[in-house]
Amino acid sequence: MASFNLKNICISLSKLRIGHAVTRSHSNGPRYRPPYWFASKERVMTNDYLTQENKQFVEEVMKDKMKVQAELESPLANNGDQSIQQWAPTTRRVGVIARKIGNYPIWSKDGKKMLATLLQVVDNHVVKYIPPEEFKPMKTCKVNWREKRRLGCLLVGSETIDPSTVTKDYCGLFDSVGMLPKKHLCRFMVSPEAVLPTGTPLLATHFRAGDYLDIRAKTIDRGFQGVMKRWGFKGMPASHGVTKTHRRPGNIGAGGEKARVWPGTKMPGHMGNRWRTLRGVKILRINTKHNVLWTLGVAIPGETGAMCYLYDTILPLRKLKSSPPFPTHPPADDLPIEYYDESIHPYDNPTVTYEEA
Amino acid sequence: MFRTLLNKLSTVPSSCGFHTTACLNEVRLLTRLRVVDNSEIGKRAMAEGKPPKVICVYNKKGVGYIGDRVMVAIKGQKKKGILVGLKQTQKVKVPKFDSNNVVLIDDNGTPLGSRIHVPIPTILRTVLKERTHAKGADYTKLLAIATRFV
Amino acid sequence: MALAIRRTSDILCAARWLIRRDCRVLSTLPEKAEISQEVVVRRPAGRRPIANEAVLESRHIYPEFLPDPNPDWRNSLREKLERADMLKRRSQIDIPEFYVGSILAVTISDPHAQTKTTRFVGICIERKGCGLRAEFTLRNVVDHQGVEVRYDLYDPTIQKIQVLRLEKRLDEKLLYLRDALPEYSTFPFDMDPEILPEGTPVPINPVQVKLKPRPWLEKWERQELKGVSNIEEHLKGKDRIRRELRKTPWEKYDLMKQYRKTIPIEDQSEIWAEVHNQLQQLQLSRKKMARKRTFTAPKPQLG
Amino acid sequence: MNQAEVSKLVSKLRIKVPAEPRKLRSPKGPEGRIDKLRKTVTGLIKYERIELNHNRGDEARQYAERLISEAIRYGDCHKPTMDVANYWLLEKELIHKLFKVLVPRFENCNTAYTRMLNAPRPLPSRVDDKVVLELRGNPYPSLVNRQSNNRLLIQNVLLDAAKYDYRQSKYAEMAEKIGQREEAQALEKKSKEPTKESSNESKTPEI
Amino acid sequence: MKHQILFLSKTIFQNHYNKVTPLSRFLSTQEAIERRSHLFTLEKKRQAENVGRIEKIEVKYKGVPNDCTLVMNKGISTPYDCARHLSEWHVDTSALALLDGTVYWDMHRPLTENCTLELQNFTVAEPQQVNKAFWRTCSLLLGACATVAFKDTVPVQLHSFPGPDIRSGSFIYDIDLPTLPDWKPTNQELYTLSAEFVKLVRQNLILERLEVGEELALEMFRDNEHKTKQIPSIARNNGKVTLYRAGHHVDISKGPMISNTAQVGRVTVTSVHKLIGSQDSDVKQLYRFQGVALPTNVVLNHFAYSILTERAKKLNPARSPISFATDKEDFEPESIAAKV
Numbered sequence A: 001m002a003s004f005n006l007k008n009i010c011i012s013l014s015k016l017r018i019g020h021a022v023t024r025s026h027s028n029g030p031r032y033r034p035p036y037w038f039a040s041k042e043r044v045m046t047n048d049y050l051t052q053e054n055k056q057f058v059e060e061v062m063k064d065k066m067k068v069q070a071e072l073e074s075p076l077a078n079n080g081d082q083s084i085q086q087w088a089p090t091t092r093r094v095g096v097i098a099r100k101i102g103n104y105p106i107w108s109k110d111g112k113k114m115l116a117t118l119l120q121v122v123d124n125h126v127v128k129y130i131p132p133e134e135f136k137p138m139k140t141c142k143v144n145w146r147e148k149r150r151l152g153c154l155l156v157g158s159e160t161i162d163p164s165t166v167t168k169d170y171c172g173l174f175d176s177v178g179m180l181p182k183k184h185l186c187r188f189m190v191s192p193e194a195v196l197p198t199g200t201p202l203l204a205t206h207f208r209a210g211d212y213l214d215i216r217a218k219t220i221d222r223g224f225q226g227v228m229k230r231w232g233f234k235g236m237p238a239s240h241g242v243t244k245t246h247r248r249p250g251n252i253g254a255g256g257e258k259a260r261v262w263p264g265t266k267m268p269g270h271m272g273n274r275w276r277t278l279r280g281v282k283i284l285r286i287n288t289k290h291n292v293l294w295t296l297g298v299a300i301p302g303e304t305g306a307m308c309y310l311y312d313t314i315l316p317l318r319k320l321k322s323s324p325p326f327p328t329h330p331p332a333d334d335l336p337i338e339y340y341d342e343s344i345h346p347y348d349n350p351t352v353t354y355e356e357a
Numbered sequence B: 001m002f003r004t005l006l007n008k009l010s011t012v013p014s015s016c017g018f019h020t021t022a023c024l025n026e027v028r029l030l031t032r033l034r035v036v037d038n039s040e041i042g043k044r045a046m047a048e049g050k051p052p053k054v055i056c057v058y059n060k061k062g063v064g065y066i067g068d069r070v071m072v073a074i075k076g077q078k079k080k081g082i083l084v085g086l087k088q089t090q091k092v093k094v095p096k097f098d099s100n101n102v103v104l105i106d107d108n109g110t111p112l113g114s115r116i117h118v119p120i121p122t123i124l125r126t127v128l129k130e131r132t133h134a135k136g137a138d139y140t141k142l143l144a145i146a147t148r149f150v
Numbered sequence C: 001m002a003l004a005i006r007r008t009s010d011i012l013c014a015a016r017w018l019i020r021r022d023c024r025v026l027s028t029l030p031e032k033a034e035i036s037q038e039v040v041v042r043r044p045a046g047r048r049p050i051a052n053e054a055v056l057e058s059r060h061i062y063p064e065f066l067p068d069p070n071p072d073w074r075n076s077l078r079e080k081l082e083r084a085d086m087l088k089r090r091s092q093i094d095i096p097e098f099y100v101g102s103i104l105a106v107t108i109s110d111p112h113a114q115t116k117t118t119r120f121v122g123i124c125i126e127r128k129g130c131g132l133r134a135e136f137t138l139r140n141v142v143d144h145q146g147v148e149v150r151y152d153l154y155d156p157t158i159q160k161i162q163v164l165r166l167e168k169r170l171d172e173k174l175l176y177l178r179d180a181l182p183e184y185s186t187f188p189f190d191m192d193p194e195i196l197p198e199g200t201p202v203p204i205n206p207v208q209v210k211l212k213p214r215p216w217l218e219k220w221e222r223q224e225l226k227g228v229s230n231i232e233e234h235l236k237g238k239d240r241i242r243r244e245l246r247k248t249p250w251e252k253y254d255l256m257k258q259y260r261k262t263i264p265i266e267d268q269s270e271i272w273a274e275v276h277n278q279l280q281q282l283q284l285s286r287k288k289m290a291r292k293r294t295f296t297a298p299k300p301q302l303g
Numbered sequence D: 001m002n003q004a005e006v007s008k009l010v011s012k013l014r015i016k017v018p019a020e021p022r023k024l025r026s027p028k029g030p031e032g033r034i035d036k037l038r039k040t041v042t043g044l045i046k047y048e049r050i051e052l053n054h055n056r057g058d059e060a061r062q063y064a065e066r067l068i069s070e071a072i073r074y075g076d077c078h079k080p081t082m083d084v085a086n087y088w089l090l091e092k093e094l095i096h097k098l099f100k101v102l103v104p105r106f107e108n109c110n111t112a113y114t115r116m117l118n119a120p121r122p123l124p125s126r127v128d129d130k131v132v133l134e135l136r137g138n139p140y141p142s143l144v145n146r147q148s149n150n151r152l153l154i155q156n157v158l159l160d161a162a163k164y165d166y167r168q169s170k171y172a173e174m175a176e177k178i179g180q181r182e183e184a185q186a187l188e189k190k191s192k193e194p195t196k197e198s199s200n201e202s203k204t205p206e207i
Numbered sequence E: 001m002k003h004q005i006l007f008l009s010k011t012i013f014q015n016h017y018n019k020v021t022p023l024s025r026f027l028s029t030q031e032a033i034e035r036r037s038h039l040f041t042l043e044k045k046r047q048a049e050n051v052g053r054i055e056k057i058e059v060k061y062k063g064v065p066n067d068c069t070l071v072m073n074k075g076i077s078t079p080y081d082c083a084r085h086l087s088e089w090h091v092d093t094s095a096l097a098l099l100d101g102t103v104y105w106d107m108h109r110p111l112t113e114n115c116t117l118e119l120q121n122f123t124v125a126e127p128q129q130v131n132k133a134f135w136r137t138c139s140l141l142l143g144a145c146a147t148v149a150f151k152d153t154v155p156v157q158l159h160s161f162p163g164p165d166i167r168s169g170s171f172i173y174d175i176d177l178p179t180l181p182d183w184k185p186t187n188q189e190l191y192t193l194s195a196e197f198v199k200l201v202r203q204n205l206i207l208e209r210l211e212v213g214e215e216l217a218l219e220m221f222r223d224n225e226h227k228t229k230q231i232p233s234i235a236r237n238n239g240k241v242t243l244y245r246a247g248h249h250v251d252i253s254k255g256p257m258i259s260n261t262a263q264v265g266r267v268t269v270t271s272v273h274k275l276i277g278s279q280d281s282d283v284k285q286l287y288r289f290q291g292v293a294l295p296t297n298v299v300l301n302h303f304a305y306s307i308l309t310e311r312a313k314k315l316n317p318a319r320s321p322i323s324f325a326t327d328k329e330d331f332e333p334e335s336i337a338a339k340v
Helices: A003-017 A052-070 A078-085 A168-175 A227-231 B001-009 B040-047 B123-131 C002-022 C030-045 C053-061 C076-092 C175-180 C237-246 C247-254 C255-261 C266-294 D030-047 D052-074 D079-088 D093-106 D154-188 D194-202 E002-020 E021-028 E029-049 E079-086 E088-093 E130-150 E189-201 E216-220 E227-236 E304-314
Strands: A095-106 A113-121 A124-130 A152-160 A182-190 A213-216 A222-225 A268-272 A275-287 A292-296 A305-312 A338-340 B053-057 B068-073 B077-085 B101-107 C103-109 C117-126 C134-142 C145-152 C158-165 D049-053 D116-118 D128-136 E056-062 E066-073 E096-099 E103-105 E115-120 E155-158 E171-176 E205-212 E240-246 E251-253 E265-276 E286-294
Touching: A052 A095, A052 D052, A052 D154, A052 E304, A078 A213, A095 A152, A095 A292, A095 C076, A113 A305, A113 C076, A113 D052, A124 A168, A124 D116, A152 B101, A168 E171, A168 E304, A182 A305, A227 A268, A227 E189, A268 E216, A275 E251, A292 E096, B040 B068, B068 B101, B123 E103, C002 C076, C002 E216, C103 C134, C103 C145, C117 C145, C117 C175, C247 D030, C247 D079, C255 D052, D030 D049, D030 D052, D030 D079, D030 D093, D030 D128, D049 D052, D052 D079, D052 D093, D052 D116, D052 D128, D154 E286, E029 E130, E029 E216, E029 E240, E029 E251, E056 E079, E066 E079, E079 E088, E096 E130, E130 E171, E130 E189, E130 E240, E130 E286, E155 E227, E189 E265, E189 E286, E205 E216, E216 E227, E216 E240, E227 E251, E265 E304
Parallel strands: E056 E115
Antiparallel strands: A095 A113, A095 A305, A113 A292, A124 A152, A152 A182, A213 A275, A213 A305, A222 A268, A275 A292, A275 A338, B053 B068, B068 B077, B077 B101, C103 C117, C103 C158, C117 C134, C134 C145, D049 D128, D116 D128, E056 E066, E096 E103, E096 E115, E155 E171, E171 E286, E205 E240, E240 E251, E265 E286
16 A cells, blocks of 8 residues: 555656756756857957067968958859759848948939938858757747747858957857958858858848848947936926926826836836847848948938848738849849839939829 | 126026027917918908917817818908918928918818919929818819919 | 119129129128138148149038038948939039029929929028038018928939029028018019129128018027128117127137038048049039020120 | 038048037036136147046047147138137247147147047046146157067067068969969960969968 | 985985886886986985075165165075065066176076176066077976876877077977877867966976986986986086976976966967988987967967967977987087086
8 A cells, every 4th residue: 555655656756747847046057048159259458569560460461361361252153053942932041231321312213202221231251050950049038939940040240350359269260160250240040941151242132122121230329318218208397387397207106006116117217229120121222332222211220330130021011022132142243233123213313204194 | 787697697507498499380279370362351350460360270180281271260250271381391392481371261162262362382282182072172272263383 | 672672783793793803802702802811821831732722612512512520420431322322413413503692493393283393483591411411492582472492402303403693692591581571582583594704703792681670580699690780770688688698709719619510621632532523524514505505595684 | 411511621630539529517618618628728738748637638639639730731820720829828928839839840740749648546446537648749758668669579579580481481482373374374375364363363372 | 404315315326226227217207207306306405405504695686676785595595585575576577587787597596696686577678588598498398298298108208409499489399209100189189288288387386496416317317218318418518417397397408497387378389290310310200399388478469379379380490309410519409408
């Protein structure tokens, strides 16, 4: 009898599945695990007490290396087997890293003025591909919805920099694939068929005029702001007996059982400097010489000079309908300098006139 | 006296305490308008120096724009009118006038006067055509009595 | 009344040209005087001869080619692309040289008008914005109703910009015309273009306007306007006191404030080196066209 | 986007100018700010090396640079410049110094006219950062460590040898390339284009 | 004291006695090192006891913070002790001492007479001698780390290292690995060697100097046939051999050396090249270990340092000790030509 009880207890205990129990202790391991390629970049700059000639020499070596890097040919240029991979509406392509360089107006063919934001695709190269089997993304505290299809991770870097300005760890990331370090690094989740070999340059022609983008960037850092600027509260009147509460939030909650500040109450605090994504931005015009994209609207996060990550949009009605350059547009010399969306009036076209109805 | 006043005032930072932005010149409730047609009532109101006041703007904003219908109080009566020129800053290529102009109409959209004696913006043509529906009032009659478009 | 004024001003202008053609020394126009003084002074100093002085002068004619001086917004590539687009547009239509105070006629394609084009004549009271955002405002009094229209300089719906009278006024902005008597901003729509003889500098119209009594749209008395004659008549004692209090005499000496508003010479010469040749060519072709026009239809006024 | 002012021409400063001016707190408002800076600029021109708080030093530096660049650009016969110098220099004999001493000194200078160096703080305290602001070419002993020119330090010796080595290999490679090209020319009598290419290649060193 | 001397003489005697039997040739590397170190300690102690009555000397210090005169013990006090009287900074940074403006003296070598003293660190105006001492020390340490890096099954016979030539780009040590006729180190192995080097350096070992007689030297290096052959030629002049010890590792060198291994900062063992001996030399092949290092207080950005490491991978052009059998007179390796 006793042994039977013991057996039962054992069985029930084994069903408890202790391996899956959630324990709220600190021994769970860190909540945040940065990816292995996340090496710190900034280094403390020191005075090396080098003579002028030696400084020049170090610079010369670096320039030579940069030159070699710049003269590397795109791996896509001369192999035809890439075309075997076919684009399907479910495939996810790689994105690019661009810099926001300002905005200016552009007119449509019916004479309407639109403000366009200029995004320059600066010196983008594929650094590394991590196939889905090996890719172990960062652990976050949130439980993510399970990805149906497994995606690989493609690291893309932008803007080659002087290796001596960054840490050796960071350089090591690029050394392992035989490149010079890049100033900006971004990870793009791609379908395994959209994979690109290391060293492939990504250009503005990766997208087409008329396509839609999702743009991810950091918003302008506005510092600690009050509720009027941060949340658009109305404030209180300037006069009529109001004293010292012209820009204050007023009431932040009721008494009684709810006598506390509810989570999520809009209050003063730090504004900006957050990652935000603007979805469904149309490309109006592309310059292939300088790799500049003109996109509709001025709501792209960040100030002039901020770095943005451009993806194909995921909005269902604006998704790609026909095959884009896949996996990317190979570099070519004989492209026209400018591509325009059909609604855009190029500046060198004659004046807009209207037909009499 | 002057010196003390100067000293008193100069300690105040000059950047706060008063508005430095231009006023918006919006047409809202109780804005005085200028009647620009030759309707009898309008002419008399303007001549007496009692220009009409807006008592209702027929749109959802509460601020009147070009082509909006407004109800005005004019010489003790309620009349409807259409805004045909505004003082507030306009979009590019849309004229901005030195006064807020109104043309009085009746409920069917027929103007009370027979002539508008100031220029009216061409964009009004498109705006009024959009506002006119087959069964409702016909505002385009207003365009017929205009003398000049800019 | 308006007509009379126009006539008198025409006569005045004609007289001025005559005088200038004969003896330029007599010219007492303040701005020109200042320029000549500068030139005289710079020679003996002669420390840094500026080779492209003439090129730099085009900053007055094409101010919109200079970018916004705020360093946070500047980007050399954006500016370059913008200038290229501006030149492309300029190759399509002739955007003439004009200043605040010039009288312009602008024809635009207008989908709302019956003939699908609209023409407006008026005095340019303001030029602002840089690059493709450059815009100017024209003001006129039509049927005793003041009308102002703002245009984008590089708007592709603009069919033609014609300078009817090329001149400058005493002030940078003529916004006070809104508070001036209407005859100062009344111009007929059928005004004939007056063509300056080649090589003459742009005349400065020394006319001083009379303001209407208060209320005014702005506190004109605090702005040190040169083109207003009767500002003191309308002021009360308290206005004068406040004007004294609000004066900022030190701003004249705030060297960094000036610096932050301007584009330095080194940057400017780069910009002009890039665009000056093309602008010159455009100007030449425009002159050729103008000459052709004058041959075909000589103006009786000038004869 | 605002239009740049065209009535004045200014020379470009060789220092970094922030987009916004700093506010120096003063009970007299903006006038007090300028007054403070006038005193500092006068002191800088007079003593040629001064120590002060970072904020004020950085602002005053910009004004001093502007003043000197104006003086260089327009010389002492230009009335507006003289006026500006008169306003900024509280001690009038310094006007003479500005035009007769500093202008010749900086006339052919390609760098900034002033130099700003961080000064040590006596204790880790909440005191503002201190800087030393000086005119270049002043008669005082230098503040920066001159050790960077010592060719005998071990890192310099090593790099010097490495430089020699690197250049040798580079020249050797170039010579080899040229030799190859000559051979190829002699053999095949190629057209000009490929030779150009090869000459380009010959410059790329082996790394 | 007497007891100790007795003990020492006894051990020496015993060692002499052992020398007859070639048994000690088969000591493992580790044991050999410890034995050598033990002998070194004993000899040092003996020499210290030989000093006798303590006499005072006056040492005139020149340099920062100000010039001063120190009264030290003759034959006992070292420049290191003088530095300890001054400040911690002097202790940590001084690599060499300059006596009377001419003689470069080890920091741990006892002073023998009145003199002026200048302490030399790596940033003095004329650092050639300090750099040389640094380079020499690195060579010595490279030998030390190479002996401990290999497993016991691989006997390591240190051969020698040539005089320091910084312009050659690398410090070297020629080592005989008799059981590895054809070895090419992988990158991982080089990393390991570098790690060993760093481990050694991080122990903050002082470099002790000792002059011993030829016999004792032979006794100490009994298990190393190359050194045994070199010792007679070194001791040809005055019958003395200069030894240096870092930790347990004892090696022959002329000196001077830097004060402490903590003064070695960044270090990389870059490559190992094979040297083939000429026909008539008795050693057929050696391995040349090469490395590059910088002192602790020298900061160099990693890119410039990578240029140095790239260069240090090439074979050092210093003469191979085994290929020039004919003109042996010219060739004097540093570790062999140990003269004072």
